[in-house]
Amino acid sequence: MxxxxxxxxxxxxxxxxxxxxxxxxxxxxxxxxxxxxxxxxxxxxxxxxxxxxxxxxxxxxxxxxxxxxxxxxxxxxxxxxxxxxNNEEALFSITLIEGQTIAQWMRQLNKAEYMKQTIDRVDELPAAMGIEHASPEGWFYPETYHYRAHETDRSILRRAHDRMKSIVEESWQQRNSRCEVESPYELLILASIIEKETGLAGERDLVSSVFHNRLRVGMRLQSDPTTIYGIDDFNGNLTRAHLREKTPYNTYRIDGLPPTPIAIPSEAAVRAAAQPVASNYFYFVANKQGEHVFSETLDQHQRAVRRYQLNQDTE
Structure with a gap:
């Protein structure tokens, strides 16, 4: 039997x-x-x-x-x-990607299967997570998170925030002498700009060096991604009018860093922001292969722009 x-x-x-x-x-x-x-x-x-x-x-x-x-x-x-x-419940997963904004993350969390929604708006996050800054942008670690059914979005975000806070604090303690930012929060802001400027591992340190060099001598950062972040309902077309408009995020018009991060940075971007390599570069422009060409002088940069952005032969 x-x-x-x-x-x-x-x-x-x-x-x-x-x-x-x-x-x-x-x-x-x-x-x-x-x-x-x-x-x-x-x-x-x-x-x-x-x-x-x-x-x-x-x-x-x-x-x-x-x-x-x-x-x-x-x-x-x-x-x-x-x-x-044995209560071996199913595990679900959600991948929260670097370079996106916290608003994009919240929309993704709101659609996650078997996740309990407890936070409706981005502006609820500072109080919910104990973030001392008015904007929660940048303060969450991009990762694939696994969860059981009916776990809350707050729980996922708490894990992400605790991890990013630890990385920022550790990177701040390990910053090198070329690091020009003045606080862990400024480090996070700069890391978010680096994240949006390049996704290539071999370029992050050089992009970081360009921005630190500019900060050191008082040059404006002139970063398109920061300017775009400050445009309501951006349609994908960055115009001269946008670059002329003075907003808190238009680094063509303001000195120094924008007031908040502009995206969720990767750990690599945070560490690059804290440890820029030594270089004499003050400019970079995208080439036709998805990489960047770095220049020391404005004249070199203008030639690179004509070649790679305006398709003009500079030889």
Whole structure:
């Protein structure tokens, strides 16, 4: 009897061409009988009282922890009951990407499956996370976060904030003598600009050196991404009128750094901001291969602009 029971409960719940992997939820008050009925229905099987009675006999299924669990056509009743009894809930994931804004992150979190929404607006984040600055921009670590069903967006953001805060503090302590910013927050601001200017690992230190060199001699940063961040409803076309308009983020018109970060920086960008390499570069422009050409003088930079941006032969 025991061997027969174990054999029956070890049979796959579906045929080889059954449904794809899925999830199912055990709610508070669910019984083993109701779960047998729902899972059999999921795989187009008739309810089997025998499956239910054999499960009770072999593994005991009276007390069931609530949760959301993975369900595969290759599962057997033995694997299903083992997963539920041991509370091996399904893990979900969300990837929050560097270079995006916190507003973009919030929209993504609001759409995440099985995540409980507790924060509706970006302006709620400083109080919710204990951020001392008015803007929460930049203060969250980009990563793939795993969570169980009904975990809150606040929990994910807390993990992201704690990690970024630690990285900023550590990078600030490890800054080199060429670092021109005056606080950990300014370091985060500059890191966000570096993040938006280049996604290439081999360029971050040089881009950082350009901005630090400019800060050192009092040159304006003249960064397109900062200017774009300060434009409401930007349509993708940065015009001369935009560059002439004086806003808190238009670094063609203001001295020094903008008042807040402009995006979520990567860890590499934060560390590059803290440890710029030694260089004499004050300019850079994108070339035709998605990289940047760096220049020491305005004359060199203007030639590079004519060649790579205006498609004019400078030879």
């Amino acid at each position: 025991f061997a027969l029971t174990q054999w029956r409960l070890a049979q796959p719940l579906a045929s080889a061409d059954g449904n794809d992997d899925d999830v199912f939820e055990v709610a508070v008050g669910d019984t083993a009988r109701s779960i047998v009925s729902r899972i059999n229905s999921r795989f187009n099987r008739d309810f089997s009282a025998l499956d239910y009675r054999l499960s009770q006999f072999l593994v005991g299924v009276d007390r069931l922890p609530a949760g959301v669990y993975r369900l595969s056509p290759n599962d057997t009743w033995l694997s299903v009951w083992h997963r539920i009894k």
